[in-house]
Every structure is written in structure tokens, then in C-alpha cells.
């Protein structure tokens with residue numbers, strides 16, 4: 001089945017108890033036992049399992065083409081739960097530009113569990129090899145990076161990891177598994193913020209972890225149950241609905257991103273454009289080796305802060321907000337939003353200047369987006 005058909009018919013889309021064409025919201029915390037010591041009872045308590053959540057995880061398996069998938073209350077819950085596979089004394093390697101929340105967790109919380117971390121330039125494979133130590137247990141990959149869309153080679157990094165018997169976790173939030181399939185390349189775990197493109201409507205916070213390894217799955221499931229970071233049933237229902245149109249939403253968003261990136265790239269008021277769909281992007285070739293399109297997110301830099309502020313004042317269609325992956329275009333200012341928790345020095349090191357803006361393209365008509373961007377830059 002191709003993607004759009006798979007997302008509509010490739011998993012449990014009909015409720016097995018009632019035949020409902022939309023999986024019902026099983027809004028219950030607990031389930032009546034038909035008798036004492038009833039071994040056949042499938043559901044006991046909704047933190048352990050629930051029919052709506054089961055349907056969602058079935059959908060995630062279909063989306064990720066994975067043997068197993070676990071849903072979480074947020075992308076961060078999926079990420080931190082996967083990092084809990086590490087043990088005291090282990091070392092984990094992150095990309096320098098890892099998502100801010102993951103970075104904060106790594107700096108503020110992992111040391112309490114005696115877990116060592118390194119942050120490296122993951123586009124540099126020599127640096128990846130050289131940063132592996134005797135106690136290294138995991139390489140954590142994120143490509144394209146946020147917000148500068150830096151690319152690293154998933155396939156080559158997984159090969160290095162396998163040579164050293166290391167686990168690989170890939171944050172695939174920006175591309176989703178419709179466009180980039182790390183599990184196919186041998187990654188152990190894919191994590192995604194479902195709050196973004198998968199749900200797609202800026203109305204839910206959720207996450208997923210997918211794997212083909214039964215042992216990893218059983219651990220993640222145990223942690224999910226015991227940490228209790230489960231997704232609520234109403235959110236699960238919204239995600240199930242959003243996921244059905246994910247393919248067509250992403251197709252339109254990616255088309256829009258390519259056109260806006262090309263427009264900005266030619267504009268004299270724009271200093272830099274970061275978008276892997278542009279042939280001039282330094283990671284273009286590696287990106288298209290592992291992904292089928294340039295994605296729906298791009299960043300760009302104006303020449304000074306005054307220009308950047310004036311541009312934002314004039315721009316009418318995109319909402320100015322943290323987050324990405326909605327049906328509506330979302331523009332954000334990383335220095336004061338997603339990367340505000342970093343010091344000025346750290347931001348500078350990553351190239352996140354005060355004049356940088358990140359755009360997540362929605363599915364608006366491209367003519368309207370182009371007119372809006374042209375007008376906002378015309379001052």
C-alpha cells in the first residue's frame with residue numbers, strides 16, 4: 001500500500017467492539033472485571049492499556065513500519081524514556097544542535113544518574129568516531145537539526161554505532177517517517193514529537209517511540225507504565241484523525257517550503273537561507289540520500305535585528321509561535337523562543353543569531369504566502 005492508503009486503511013481503523021468507523025474515545029480509567037481472577041480480561045486500568053490507545057499505537061506501527069510502537073504524553077516523554085535505557089556510568093553522544101528540551105534534560109538531569117554526555121558536530125564522521133569512549137552506550141541523532149537544518153548522515157553514523165555495539169536513537173520529528181526512515185537504515189529507536197506533523201493541527205502534545213527490537217520495546221512499555229507519561233484518550237483520538245491526512249498535508253507543506261525557500265534565497269534583504277531542499281545547502285546531497293523531500297521547515301536570517309522586527313510586524317499569515325508542523329504556517333524566533341534556555345555564548349556557537357527566523361510551512365495557498373512574504377520584505 002502507498003502512504004495515503006496505508007494511513008487510511010493499513011491498521012485497526014474500525015472499532016472491533018462496535019464497528020464504529022471512527023475509533024471511539026474510551027473515556028474510562030478502569031474496566032469492570034466479569035469475574036474474580038479473570039485471566040481473559042484484556043483491559044484493567046487505562047494507565048496500563050486502553051482500546052483507544054491500542055488503536056493509536058497500532059496506527060503508529062503502521063506509520064513507522066515498525067514491529068513495535070509506544071505512545072507518550074509528549075515528544076519529550078518519548079525522548080527521556082528512551083534515554084532511560086542508559087545506565088549509571090554510561091556515556092551518550094548528542095549532536096551539538098540537539099533540540100533544546102533534550103539538551104536541558106541531558107544537562108540538568110542525566111548527571112544525577114551518573115550518565116556522561118558529549119555534544120559533537122555529527123556532520124563530521126571523524127568526530128563521531130573519535131568521541132566514542134569505552135563507556136559509550138548510545139549515539140543520539142537528530143537530522144535536520146533545529147533551527148539551522150544541519151544534516152548528518154544517518155546511515156554512516158549507524159554503521160559506526162554498530163561497529164562499536166552502540167544503540168542509536170533518532171529524533172525524526174522534522175521529516176517524519178513518511179520522508180525519512182531511520183529504522184530501515186538500522187536505527188534501534190525512532191522518537192518523534194507527535195505534537196508536530198503527525199497530529200498536524202497544533203492542538204495536541206504527544207510523542208512516540210518506535211522500534212523493531214522486542215527487548216527495547218518491553219523496556220519502553222514498562223517505563224511508559226511506571227513513569228506514567230501516557231497520552232490521554234481524547235488526544236489519542238485527535239491524533240488518529242490527524243494522522244489520516246498526514247500524507248497530503250505534508251505534501252502541500254513541503255511544496256510551499258520549497259517555493260518560499262527559493263523566494264527568500266533570491267531576496268536582497270535576506271542574508272542566509274537554511275533549507276536542505278536548496279541545492280546550495282551544504283547537506284543537500286546527504287539529505288536526499290536518506291530523505292525523499294526537503295521537509296516543511298526552513299530558517300532564514302535577515303541582516304539586522306531592526307529588519308527582522310519590521311519583517312515580523314508586516315507579516316500577516318503565519319502565526320508567531322513556538323512549535324512547527326501545523327496546518328497553519330508558524331514562524332518563530334529561535335533566540336527568544338526555542339533556544340532561549342541556552343546562554344548567548346551557546347547560541348552563538350550554534351549559529352542561532354538574533355536575526356534568525358524559523359518557518360514551518362502550512363498548507364495555505366502558495367500565492368497568498370508568496371504575496372505575504374514579498375510584502376513583508378518590501379520596506
Ligand SMILES: Cc1ncc(COP(=O)(O)O)c(C=O)c1O
Pocket residue numbers: 074075076077099101146171173174192193194195205206207323
Ligand atoms: C525536534 C524536536 N524534538 C522533540 C520535541 C519535543 O516535543 P514535545 O514538545 O512534543 O515534547 C520538539 C518540540 O519542539 C522538537 O522540535
